[in-house]
Amino acid sequence: MKPAFQDLIPHNHCFGCGPQNSEGLKLKSYWRDDGSSECVYLPQPHQCAGPTGFVNGGIIATLIDCHCICTAMAHAYALAGREIGQGQPIWYVTGELNIQYLAPTPIDEAIKLVAKVENVSGKKMTLSCELMNVTEAPSTPYARATIMAIQVPSNWLKHADIPAMCEKS
Ligand SMILES: CCCCCCCC/C=C\CCCCCCCC(=O)SCCNC(=O)CCNC(=O)[C@H](O)C(C)(C)COP(=O)(O)OP(=O)(O)OC[C@H]1O[C@@H](n2cnc3c(N)ncnc32)[C@H](O)[C@@H]1OP(=O)(O)O
Numbered sequence: 001m002k003p004a005f006q007d008l009i010p011h012n013h014c015f016g017c018g019p020q021n022s023e024g025l026k027l028k029s030y031w032r033d034d035g036s037s038e039c040v041y042l043p044q045p046h047q048c049a050g051p052t053g054f055v056n057g058g059i060i061a062t063l064i065d066c067h068c069i070c071t072a073m074a075h076a077y078a079l080a081g082r083e084i085g086q087g088q089p090i091w092y093v094t095g096e097l098n099i100q101y102l103a104p105t106p107i108d109e110a111i112k113l114v115a116k117v118e119n120v121s122g123k124k125m126t127l128s129c130e131l132m133n134v135t136e137a138p139s140t141p142y143a144r145a146t147i148m149a150i151q152v153p154s155n156w157l158k159h160a161d162i163p164a165m166c167e168k169s
Pocket of ligand 1: 157
């Protein structure tokens with residue numbers, strides 16, 4: 001299996017997807033044969049909503065956000081004809097995140113996110129994403145989202161770091 005996008009994207013302390021964030025969710029995303037991308041995640045009991053059996057909506061938003069933004073970066077590297085992380089870094093941020101929460105997401109089983117790049121126009125990339133049962137059983141997804149990813153310059157990070165408080169030895 002090829003490495004996850006997140007294991008190739010450099011300098012990533014993101015709470016949702018950064019391998020360098022010891023307190024983070026460390027989600028991992030991969031291409032699928034049909035050109036979409038997927039991420040399987042096992043929610044943790046403390047990530048619950050009010051009732052203990054369901055996943056908190058903010059956690060769901062973070063999973064969708066990170067899976068889609070990493071997919072945007074992976075897609076942009078592919079468009080540039082480069083392996084992820086090779087050469088001048090390609091960075092995207094979230095400009096817009098629109099989520100429909102369609103059904104409570106169970107906390108005690110693995111879940112799957114599937115994202116697709118819908119459109120690329122200049123610096124803007126639109127993606128769609130569904131959050132569903134890991135078996136992809138033909139049922140209503142738990143959530144559906146659209147994201148606008150916006151490319152920022154590769155020197156953006158120079159202004160974006162403080163000492164890495166989230167890195168624990
Ligand atoms: C904050 C840290 C992020 C670091 C990422 C880089 C390092 C990567 C490292 C490791 C991988 C990590 C992976 C992270 C994954 C998680 C992602 C997140 O959580 S990101 C955090 C949340 N998002 C923000 O904090 C953005 C805050 N917003 C901004 O900084 C600006 O508003 C920005 C850059 C989004 C746009 O700035 P402008 O408006 O000056 O840029 P203009 O060049 O004018 O716009 C480009 C196009 O985008 C449209 N646009 C701008 N903002 C939009 C928006 N909010 N919605 C829709 N379109 C928008 C504009 O209309 C323009 O469109 P036209 O080219 O004219 O067609």
